[in-house]
Amino acid sequence: MGKAGDPVAGRRTDTRERIRAVAMELFSEQGYDNTSLREIAERLGITKAALYYHFKTKEDIVADLSDEVRAGVGEILGWAAAQPPGKETGHEILARYGAVMHDVGLDIVRFMAENRPAFRKLEIGTALRYQFVEVAAAMTGPDADPLAVFHARQALLAISWSVTMTNDLELTDQQRRDAALAIARDIFDRV
Template identity: 65%
Template sequence: MDGRRSDTRERIRTVAMELFSERGYEKTSLREIAERLGVTKAALYYHFRTKEDIVVSLSDDLRRGIDDIVTWAEQAPPGRERAEQILRRYSALLHSLGRDMVRFWHENQPAFRDLGFGAGLRYQFRVLADLMTEPDAAATKVYHARQALLAISWSVSMMDDLELTDDQMHTAATAIAIDILARIQ
């Protein structure tokens, strides 16, 4: 039973992200999500009481994923290999979350700000970049580390007009990010 409940929650989250990306967060209702899924609002309420609950569950996945990367990185010896692995793990995390979700985060910054997620995610992003550089690194090195992470984020959210598969984008974005990383070594 837990597997089926989990699958339903995942379907709801996927459809919600599709609608949020198509119509915008503010213009999408729970009724529309339920209709697209072919379920009643009551069935949807069983899993998520509000749109905010859906976004919170997705944001929690991202935060946990980044926390896992940070925990791993703090145990790994500093240097180029750790920095590359941070990029690879970050790329895999965003790739696993899906294009619609990442695009939603980029296109719905006011909703993220209003729901209080933006500051925490920005902090985690900075922690990742700091772990990619040596302590007290020059500002330009930290800048390049952040740009490498952004290359991955933007490729997932802003390149959906190109005829590339998710895997092709994932591979290309990771390679570009590693090229940027080479500037700080």
Template identity: 45%
Template sequence: MARRRGDTREQIREVALKLFAEQGYEKTSLREIAERLGVTKAALYYHFKTKEDIVTSLFDDFKTEVDELFAWAREQSVTPEMRREFIRRYAEIIQGTGGTLMRFMQENGPAVRHLKAGDDMRKRFQALADVLVDKDASLPDQIRARLSIFSLHMTLFIRDAIDADDEAVQAAALEVALDLLPTG
């Protein structure tokens, strides 16, 4: 039975992300991705011409989810509860592929800095924090609001050092992020 185009494309993205995590972005070739998948390089080229195209497609999916969160936030009155719900929804986004992408960005910093997708992601992270920060709040409260997002991100990198299952770690990270949000 032949693979559907969407399935193959998704498999390429998953394998590429695993290889980028294992070996680094710069050290991973399209040939290695094709070999790991058991397809020809030509078959891979049918879906993606470059490694950057693969990374861009992964970031595009994440950006779509974050943009939907921004759209939701724009429709809300800015209240402490809205900000808490914003953090909850963002935590759900990064518990999946979003978290894998952030680890990819961290582990491949020099390579990602030169990719347009990486620059777009950094701008989105800043915009996420901007939703949470009340410009009239005290400086400590502005920092707490930004740290709420940062605490969710950092948990992705310290998971292996914590003796708990992923679900417990994610719940604890969300609790910390919510505790950091100013209440006023």
């Protein structure tokens, strides 16, 4: 990789972002299984060799998207490990989870919603599900009542789905974030 300030390194990052964005468009339009790397390259106006430089497979593109989410959730879990379980910690986890999902989680959640069979086949789905369970456990503690864990998971789902299932509503990103967090806290607080 190039050094900071290196214009070539910046172009590589821009190209990766463009590839990811176009791949997500195509996966959304025609499905993951019906999209080829050739089609992604053609839509971008680049050669397959240029695409291969960044991503060897479609799975690599999806994995790259999930890596950002997993890293963000990993940071939440690291922070939570040093906190006592309880309502205050749960609220902070929800806020941090909301930030991750609204900042970098949109594409992977959209992919999961629109390409369920492919998501189930890909290894990344297992890793994301495992982290999701771990976040809920961090909110409730190791010996929590199953109903409390259920509420924690439902609160996390309220945030996760808000990034993709409400795009047809005339809401700003901030309104969507604030409403999702308020609903998630309400769900979590019911136990």
